[in-house]
Amino acid sequence: MIISPPFIRPRNEGECDASWVERMIPTDLNRDFPVNRSGSWHGGVHVLHTDNPDEGYNRIEFVRAIADGEVVSFRAPSNTERRDAFPLNINGRTDDGYILLKHKTEIGESCSVVYYSLYMHLRDRLSPAIREGGKVWRKDRIGQNGMVDENNAFHFQIFCDNENMLKLTGRMLPELDVTRDGRTDTVYGDIHFYLPAGTRFYESVADAASADTDRLNLVHTSAEALFVSMTFEKGDCSMITRRQNITIGAHFDTVGEPLVNIDANQIDDIRRLGLKYEYNLYWTAKRLYPQNPSAGFELLRFGRIISTEYETLIPAIAPLWRTVNFPGGSGLVNLASSDIKKFSDADFPHWTGWRMVDDDMDNNSQCNSAFITGLQESGNLSDLSSRLVCHFPLEWNADTFEQRYSWLKNNNDDTQAMSDEDYERLKSHVLALCFDTGTLGTGRLWHFHPVAFITHFRRCCWLSKSELKQIVPRNLLRMAGQNDYRWEAIIYRDGVGSLADNIRTHINRAMQKHLITTPLRLACFLGNGIQETGWLGTMEEGYRYTERDPRTHQIVRRYNIWYYPWYGRGLLQLTSPLNYFEYFSFRGRVYPVNIKDTLINEYNRLYSHRGIRYTDNHLSDTENHIPENIISWRDNVSSDNHEATSSAGFYWASRNMAYYADNEHILERCSVNTRRNGVKIYYRSQAFWQASAAVNLPAQIDNEQYQGLNGFNERCCAYGSAIAVLTEQKFPDSNNFLVNEEPESEQLRRG
Known part of the structure; x- marks a missing residue:
């Protein structure tokens, strides 16, 4: 998968990829994901934009296709006279141009996926390449940012159906199953380890090629589950430990400071590149796993053998000793132990924030998720919302307007009942923006926060x-x-x-x-x-x-x-x-x-x-x-x-x-x-x-x-x-x- 944000500007010096993507998609906090200020589901974000020369944008900036795709449908933007009048103008001038793209790509072996991106509230003219069934390429200019309720912004969302949700994330349940190892058909990004309560930490290991612990000095036995993430980046290897927050179950606190290149060994710095754990993996594998360094390399890389049809670890119980934080200190853990389960970013680990929200079972647009409500009441929704993947109806289907919005005519805890007149005005406005959703149907779809989706899958470099x-x-x-x-x-x-x-x-x-x-x-x-x-x-x-x-x-x-x-x-x-x-x-x-x-x-x-x-x-x-x-x-x-x-x-x-x-x-x-x-x-x-x-x-x-x-x-x-x-x-x-x-x-x- 190759993917990028809908705006593309130069990077700042030293800016990491995640920060750059976030800067490319500045969002309106009042129109954020997954719930807007009225308490209804909101399937995307409003991407703010300015054409003010004082802020560095002294030229027209185009909205770009985030990936190669096919045009499912589109609507050419109305002229300014229609934009400025009712029904498009209900709370301020609003553009109605949109493009819906279908993206088909791969994220792993025999793992073809389909997802959709929607760009709503575009103005002026769309790209000549935008025609039904037309092909667009990543980074292609497709249109121009318009207005939403008088704000310079456009609505941007990413979603998929049930079948592709399973392919993209591996599950539809809220949390990852930690009783077994993660996926092997797709493995990318960080590597993660689930350490159950009772995991043993040792002071030092004289022979890192031996799994024997009889003569090792035990310094800690964990009383709770710990979650370890291993990140390789530009030669470095960082180890981060998390544990579940006792008050907010969906939040996981970091334990200690990240351990960077903590297990790098001077012996492996054959090329004199410095104590860079990743750059020296080849030499580490040769030293620790001389009977099959290739399998050892795979163990160092993934924490397990992925290509079992080609690689055999010798001996089969060969260890992976890594220094890991625990509450109050750090110690060496054999991460290759079968008790410790292994995953990657492809598994969307819940301890890194990913959670599938599917507890609002109706088909209206009111957010009735007990999980979301709990986060709102505790004040934690804004901190955790970007990695929630939520299941609710698409908001652009004209045929389901009554089904989705009739709840607004009733009093509830958050809002007063809408008058018939206001309801009809809202209906006229919404229908003016809706479009034929075709094969996407009238049911619920899975919605991702666009910033999180793009940032996450930029780490998956599997090429279709x-x-x-x-x-x-x-x-x-x-x-x-x-x-x-x-x-x-x-x-x-x-x-x-x-x-x-x-x-x-x-x-x-x-x-x-x-x-x-x-x-x-x-x-x-x-x-x-x-x-x-x-x-x-x-x-x-x-x-x-x-x-x-x-x-x-x-x-x-x-x-x-x-x-x-x-x-x-x-x-x-x-x-x-x-x-x-x-x-x-x-x-x-x-x-x-x-x-x-x-x-x-x-x-x-x-x-x-x-x-x-x-x-x-x-x-x-x-x-x-x-x-x-x-x-x-x-x-x-x-x-x-x-x-x-x-x-x-x-x-x-x-x-x-x-x-x-x-x-x-x-x-x-x-x-x-x-x-x-x-x-x-x-x-x-x-x-x-x-x-x-x-x-x-x-x-x-x-x-x-x-x-x-x-x-x-x-x-x-x-x-x-x-x-x-x-x-x-x-x-x-x-x-x-x-x-x-x-x-x-x-x-x-x-x-």
């Missing part, structure tokens, strides 16, 4: 088929010779049964496991992987070469590349005996060390002596008596989709690509005069160069002008598309002003 396709550029820039650039169309095949279609789930799973989970990390990973695989067309290098007579151009011979059969395979083209055997070790595979050493020494000898690469080469399988299992492991890196992507994840983690990808991406506009197609543009950045060089040419990481990185211009074409599709960054124009919303040279692949 359509989203992955957009990252593949339409053209590549190939360097055929010195100053000889060719602009060539890319043929991308992702039909059913194609490699691109079959491998997508495995790409997503590898990115999920190896923490390639931010837009910029994805851009660096896919910018390289998509190009290296011939635009997801093959998982092995073209190792067969043809020699021609320079005079007649006749074929003289065909031959293999000198490092055959250890040529590039997989999504990031695992190459050379050293890298293959490092990967085999990471996967817990055992092999004769003498075979590895012989092959590595021979490769290094040939690498250092170019003249003998084809005349004195001893890398062949038969000459080295390579066992069949090693040959199979090697060949599977290209023939098995899991191995192809797992090896790429190994490359990413072992070469610390994340460290470079996390740096600021300052885009450089590069102009090239091609042989037949005129001037073409591509984009690069220091961060992308360094992330690419970390795997391909580590000795050249700081030499940005180095020309020997194979196909770097082509990689940059994919990188530019990835930046456009995955982020909100703007591209520099010819004067280096950040004004372009898409790459130049018509690179984005749509449709």
Whole structure:
């Protein structure tokens, strides 16, 4: 899922993603979610806006589509004369333009979801792309902010039906079931642990690879359930403990201060990146779980093994010792214990505020939820409302007006009965804004706070088929010779049964496991992987070469590349005996060390002596008596989709690509005069160069002008598309002003 707020402005320096999203959606507290000031359900928020130049908005600002979608229905805004008169003007001028979008995407394996976004009270003209059944793309300008009751604002809401509620959140019950582990079909964001009462905390652990507690010093046994959240971000790992508030059951208090990199070990700082727990996960996994570091990496990442069909933890009771706060102190807990249940943000944990509200069973618009009433009476609704997901009728269906609003004609504890005249005026106003809700029907739907929904799902970077396709550029820039650039169309095949279609789930799973989970990390990973695989067309290098007579151009011979059969395979083209055997070790595979050493020494000898690469080469399988299992492991890196992507994840983690990808991406506009197609543009950045060089040419990481990185211009074409599709960054124009919303040279692949 790729999603963004309906307004897109530059980030402030140092502004985190959640704060930026919230700043993009400033809400009217009188028209907030899920209840408005009259005590009726309110399915969205009113997003405030100003066109006042004194406040920095000296131009028209457009409302944007929050995600790729399809136009379900729309209404062109009425003119100002109608806007200013009754029935639209009942408490102030009100615009009636709206757009309803349907979004279909994926959040996990076999987890296709549908949700809707509604933009109401738009003014002037809608985008020409807005037509029934029309396609819109994320960040597209769709309309302009209008007025609501004389306020400069528009109504914005996000909702779904029962079927998709279960897919999006995994449940419809108020709280998460903590008697079993959470979902595995979708795992993203923070990792969470439920520690039941009776959990034991220890002072220290001499051997972090052992689950034995007989000789450990017990410092605390919990008397209540504790809830621990593990956050990975830019190399850091933070551990936060919560416990339930004894007065307000829906509120959970933090215990102590967050523990940041508390378990980072200097021994694992092989790359000298500092005590950054996340950046050193690969080395920690090798140290603690030497019999299968890949499974150990998964344990460190998720607190459990997710891909059980591919990974086996050795030993099966291998521990995960982490320092955790408890009331009054902290201690080490084995989070891998079966008594401790594991979850992720995909489970919408109630201890982080998420709660499903479904205790108002009627179909009118009055909020009769006992849970909501309790929060109002205790004064806690405003603190907790953003993560409530509430089940009530859609408020825009003309056919259900009487059903939804007739309660206003009766006295109740909060409001006096509305007079017949006022009721008819309200009815005229509401009907003027209603629209045909079609297949959404007349029943209840699930409503999310838009800020919370967008913030939450921006942490889910699982790519749908359509989203992955957009990252593949339409053209590549190939360097055929010195100053000889060719602009060539890319043929991308992702039909059913194609490699691109079959491998997508495995790409997503590898990115999920190896923490390639931010837009910029994805851009660096896919910018390289998509190009290296011939635009997801093959998982092995073209190792067969043809020699021609320079005079007649006749074929003289065909031959293999000198490092055959250890040529590039997989999504990031695992190459050379050293890298293959490092990967085999990471996967817990055992092999004769003498075979590895012989092959590595021979490769290094040939690498250092170019003249003998084809005349004195001893890398062949038969000459080295390579066992069949090693040959199979090697060949599977290209023939098995899991191995192809797992090896790429190994490359990413072992070469610390994340460290470079996390740096600021300052885009450089590069102009090239091609042989037949005129001037073409591509984009690069220091961060992308360094992330690419970390795997391909580590000795050249700081030499940005180095020309020997194979196909770097082509990689940059994919990188530019990835930046456009995955982020909100703007591209520099010819004067280096950040004004372009898409790459130049018509690179984005749509449709």
